[in-house]
Amino acid sequence: MTTTEPQETPGRLTRTRKSRPVRVAEAIKDWVVEQGLQPGDRLPGEADLIARFGMSKGTIREAMRLLQAQGLVETKTGPGGGSFVGEVTKDRAHALLANYFYFRNITIDDIYELRVLLEPELAASLAGRLSAAQLDDLRGIMADYDRAAAGPEEERAQHIASLRFHAKLAAFGDNAILSFFISFMAQILSDLTVYNHLYAEPNHELWRRGRQHQLDLLDALDRGEAARARAVMASHMEMARSLMREQEAVVMKRFIAE
Amino acid sequence: MTTTEPQETPGRLTRTRKSRPVRVAEAIKDWVVEQGLQPGDRLPGEADLIARFGMSKGTIREAMRLLQAQGLVETKTGPGGGSFVGEVTKDRAHALLANYFYFRNITIDDIYELRVLLEPELAASLAGRLSAAQLDDLRGIMADYDRAAAGPEEERAQHIASLRFHAKLAAFGDNAILSFFISFMAQILSDLTVYNHLYAEPNHELWRRGRQHQLDLLDALDRGEAARARAVMASHMEMARSLMREQEAVVMKRFIAE
DNA sequence: TAAGATTTGTTCGTATGTATC
DNA sequence: GGATACATACGAACAAATCTT
Numbered sequence A, B: 001m002t003t004t005e006p007q008e009t010p011g012r013l014t015r016t017r018k019s020r021p022v023r024v025a026e027a028i029k030d031w032v033v034e035q036g037l038q039p040g041d042r043l044p045g046e047a048d049l050i051a052r053f054g055m056s057k058g059t060i061r062e063a064m065r066l067l068q069a070q071g072l073v074e075t076k077t078g079p080g081g082g083s084f085v086g087e088v089t090k091d092r093a094h095a096l097l098a099n100y101f102y103f104r105n106i107t108i109d110d111i112y113e114l115r116v117l118l119e120p121e122l123a124a125s126l127a128g129r130l131s132a133a134q135l136d137d138l139r140g141i142m143a144d145y146d147r148a149a150a151g152p153e154e155e156r157a158q159h160i161a162s163l164r165f166h167a168k169l170a171a172f173g174d175n176a177i178l179s180f181f182i183s184f185m186a187q188i189l190s191d192l193t194v195y196n197h198l199y200a201e202p203n204h205e206l207w208r209r210g211r212q213h214q215l216d217l218l219d220a221l222d223r224g225e226a227a228r229a230r231a232v233m234a235s236h237m238e239m240a241r242s243l244m245r246e247q248e249a250v251v252m253k254r255f256i257a258e
Numbered sequence C: 001t002a003a004g005a006t007t008t009g010t011t012c013g014t015a016t017g018t019a020t021c
Numbered sequence D: 001g002g003a004t005a006c007a008t009a010c011g012a013a014c015a016a017a018t019c020t021t
Helices: A020-035 A046-053 A057-069 A090-102 A108-126 A132-145 A152-172 A176-195 A204-223 A226-245 B020-035 B046-053 B057-069 B090-102 B108-126 B132-145 B152-172 B176-195 B204-223 B226-245
Strands: A073-076 A082-085 B073-076 B082-085
Touching: A020 A046, A020 A057, A046 A057, A057 A073, A057 B057, A090 A176, A090 B090, A090 B176, A108 A152, A108 A176, A108 A204, A108 A226, A108 B108, A108 B176, A132 A152, A132 A204, A152 A176, A152 A204, A176 B090, A176 B108, A176 B176, A204 A226, B020 B046, B020 B057, B046 B057, B057 B073, B090 B176, B108 B152, B108 B176, B108 B204, B108 B226, B132 B152, B132 B204, B152 B176, B152 B204, B204 B226
Parallel strands: none
Antiparallel strands: A073 A082, B073 B082
16 A cells, blocks of 8 residues: 555544644655655645645645745745755754754853864764865865954954864764764854854964864874874863853853744 | 834845745744743734734744744634744754754764763763752663563663663753753654664663663762763763664654654 | 633635746 | 746635633
8 A cells, every 4th residue: 555645644533633734744744754755856736735635725835834944845936846855954953953942041161061072073083084175175264264363353253264164074074963963063153153242352372272273183184193183172172162161151042043 | 222023124125035924934033032032922913913014814824834833933722822932842853853864864873972972971960960859760760671671572662761761861961952962862762763673682681781880870970979970871872882783774764743 | 501702723716926938 | 028837925704712701
């Protein structure tokens, strides 16, 4: 028995706890899984779904919005348009997860407690596994802060660029979960840097040491020295952590935009 | 100038790249942030929003669905009903994040690479900080697997209960990010255990050692011995990791339900 | 218990916008 | 530029849930 069209699971009868759009969204989601559909694959059009579910256009559209918000479907107008299976992007996952932490108290130090644990592990796993192009990519990011910041504004810009370095590094990793956790924290720190006033005063000595850390790291990665890459990253994170300790324990106060 | 009602940012003029519901949802989200609304706080009713935004009922409702899917609003019918700011629950955040990994290749070992790093740290941070009630809570969960499993089915049930132990431990931590990451991984492993057939064969020796680990852990936590708690958990994770290594590198193949 | 009030939930018909050919 | 195919948006009416009296 192969089901070839989305339908509600017959299990729940008339129990109308959930609204129709929610039930339709779940049915479509289940159907995508059962059919093994891949990103970009076509979903039935509005008219189709209206007929299949026997519900109105408004209800079907609300269901699609539920799926759209989760990043699971995308819709296009015009001929050849319609609904398609969508791959949840990293940015969207960041945003959705950031919402979870919005009402919770997250301190900078909470983030660094994790960075200290995770980033060295990522660095070690990358040793000897980066292509010349990838290493150049990282060096290119470092060019954005190859001189000491002149003032608070530039300091902030450099901090964000430095976080991009870590996000890029994460993208190169082959453990998708580890990579996501690291890039998520980099994203949060970047947002905090923009919206609050972290890094008010430039500190040339810290800048010099931080940059040297990253240069050493690239060297260790290039030579395939995992242990050294881990150690350098650990030092880098500990330094950053103690630096941030002096900052106020700022909490997240912002939804990240859609 | 205090804005007292949701409205679109005047910045973007007639640029209609995003659909109206999306724009309305963003406007409401921004408004919630600006007003500093808290979970449970009232949002304007449908009729209100229709008037304020000058859009149709359908458009407004689709916008609310976008927010509902993210867990940011909840709606109730009837007198006193309406839309309210909702706190994103842990379960919903789990599900939304699991969607991100659905099309990516996640191996069991990826998860254990992280558990080995994170769980010992959590254990150490909890030493001497758990109340008698919390310790009893953990012991209560352990009661669900106080005897060796007789068959594959019971083995699986015990594995899930054991994952509940770790999730509960995470809930007691005061680093919300660390706690979430750990509980998320426990949730994934639990789902995999249910929907795939992990843990086919009972292994009494492993069961005995795993249980002894947890007993030692509780003792260390009770006595406030952070270093020992960390070491015990590290052993526990390493053992579990090598056990799971023998399982096939199963990837996630399932959306988590709404 | 029953009736009424309030608010979201759902439907249907129609019209508009948008991208492709 | 016109025809086509699709989603997008509107408005009025009705249904359902839930609180109050």
